[in-house]
Amino acid sequence: MPSLTQIRLARRCRVVDPAGATVDDAVATLYAAPHSYTGEDMLELTVHGGAVAPILVLDTLVAAGARQAEPGEFTRRAVLNGKLDLLQAEAVADVIDARSSAAHRQALRQLGGGLSRQLTDLRGQILQLEALLAYDIDFPEEDDGPISRERVAAATDEVMTTLQRLLSTGRIGELVHDGALVVLAGPPNVGKSSLFNALVGESRAIVTETPGTTRDAIEAVIDRPTFPLRLVDTAGLRQDPDPIERLGIETATRYLERAAIVLACLTGVADECVTATLRDCTDAAIITVGTKADLARAAFDADVHVSALTGTGLSELLALIEARLGERPGLSAPDAPVLTRTRHRVMIEQAVEEMHRFRAAWAVSDLPAPVVASHLHAARGSLEELIGTVQVDDVLDVVFRSFCVGK
Ligand SMILES: Nc1nc2c(ncn2[C@@H]2O[C@H](COP(=O)(O)OP(=O)(O)OP(=O)(O)O)[C@@H](O)[C@H]2O)c(=O)[nH]1
Numbered sequence: 001m002p003s004l005t006q007i008r009l010a011r012r013c014r015v016v017d018p019a020g021a022t023v024d025d026a027v028a029t030l031y032a033a034p035h036s037y038t039g040e041d042m043l044e045l046t047v048h049g050g051a052v053a054p055i056l057v058l059d060t061l062v063a064a065g066a067r068q069a070e071p072g073e074f075t076r077r078a079v080l081n082g083k084l085d086l087l088q089a090e091a092v093a094d095v096i097d098a099r100s101s102a103a104h105r106q107a108l109r110q111l112g113g114g115l116s117r118q119l120t121d122l123r124g125q126i127l128q129l130e131a132l133l134a135y136d137i138d139f140p141e142e143d144d145g146p147i148s149r150e151r152v153a154a155a156t157d158e159v160m161t162t163l164q165r166l167l168s169t170g171r172i173g174e175l176v177h178d179g180a181l182v183v184l185a186g187p188p189n190v191g192k193s194s195l196f197n198a199l200v201g202e203s204r205a206i207v208t209e210t211p212g213t214t215r216d217a218i219e220a221v222i223d224r225p226t227f228p229l230r231l232v233d234t235a236g237l238r239q240d241p242d243p244i245e246r247l248g249i250e251t252a253t254r255y256l257e258r259a260a261i262v263l264a265c266l267t268g269v270a271d272e273c274v275t276a277t278l279r280d281c282t283d284a285a286i287i288t289v290g291t292k293a294d295l296a297r298a299a300f301d302a303d304v305h306v307s308a309l310t311g312t313g314l315s316e317l318l319a320l321i322e323a324r325l326g327e328r329p330g331l332s333a334p335d336a337p338v339l340t341r342t343r344h345r346v347m348i349e350q351a352v353e354e355m356h357r358f359r360a361a362w363a364v365s366d367l368p369a370p371v372v373a374s375h376l377h378a379a380r381g382s383l384e385e386l387i388g389t390v391q392v393d394d395v396l397d398v399v400f401r402s403f404c405v406g407k
């Protein structure tokens, strides 16, 4: 039988409490430093699930001198031991918290180091600029003359372009995390709630043949490959609503203002004027949706015709929503590394600000090189704090506070 000291060999074992009673039949795996998640020696116990076994095992371990991990403690140790950088650590939390397949995929990409590599490259470019300037600082009287101002300006522009592009990816990160807001709107009784239910795949909104059924906004998230869609069913818009309906219409208007896409639901030519009304309430892309396509009616214009009853046109509608979302600026490459947190945006904005200051100072040719270089140093510092190359305790606290489990 293999001994428990053999590295990375899973071995069945009994967990025994201090009184000698067996509390579980488990599997133990020993990881020797540095080949473990945290980079330290680690023993992993795989125990039975359920309400009792894990608690008994934990109590036994605590009685033997162990303590429970703080939120994010394992990952924090992994960062401190250089196994993961800070961006990857955040991605661990995002993998755990992901509420859609798109968010999960994005988190895995970040965990794989996509964003870290891009930022490390950028840091390297700034370092090269600093080196160019250092040459000027060390040998100001060199025969070759001063370093080429064009060369520095071009390298600065390159760094700033990449920083700006990264900043613009924040929109994608936000969409993947929160979902794209898609609002169903239109006159009463056109079948908005029925369409909402059909898209969500369950009966969430009340449907009746009485116009004015929906009074409040009802939300549901649907998991789609590119972005989750935050679908909102709203009260039918009409001229003389009763007081409760009026409140519902006001809520609808607030959603319309924030929407990424509006589905203007229509049943015929008579409803077409609603699209113009909607256009006054929103800057979102409007998709006209002809509803109740299963009923025989006079033909009318719409981007897509659907039937909540038979399911006709639903996949075409979803494809159209995604195509329209893809047309929005900055959303064309959702598979590239993206900024996913406010912390990322703030640090990149700081770097951009310092690069601006550097460019302005560099343009004034009689400023001493060390003064000018201090802005590059600060820009690089922002990226280092973002990646976690320099570890600021407060930053680590903020990142790991968001973990809800020991992991
Ligand atoms: N034949 C047919 N009837 C539908 C379809 N969709 C909805 N209906 C019917 O149309 C009526 C109104 O549907 P709702 O989904 O409540 O319409 P709504 O737009 O949400 O109405 P309000 O909430 O009052 O604004 C109900 O009687 C539905 O059964 C459809 O695709 N085909």
Ligand SMILES: [Mg+2]
Binding pocket: 192, 193, 194, 205, 206, 207, 213, 214, 233, 234, 235, 236
């Ligand atoms: Mg309704």
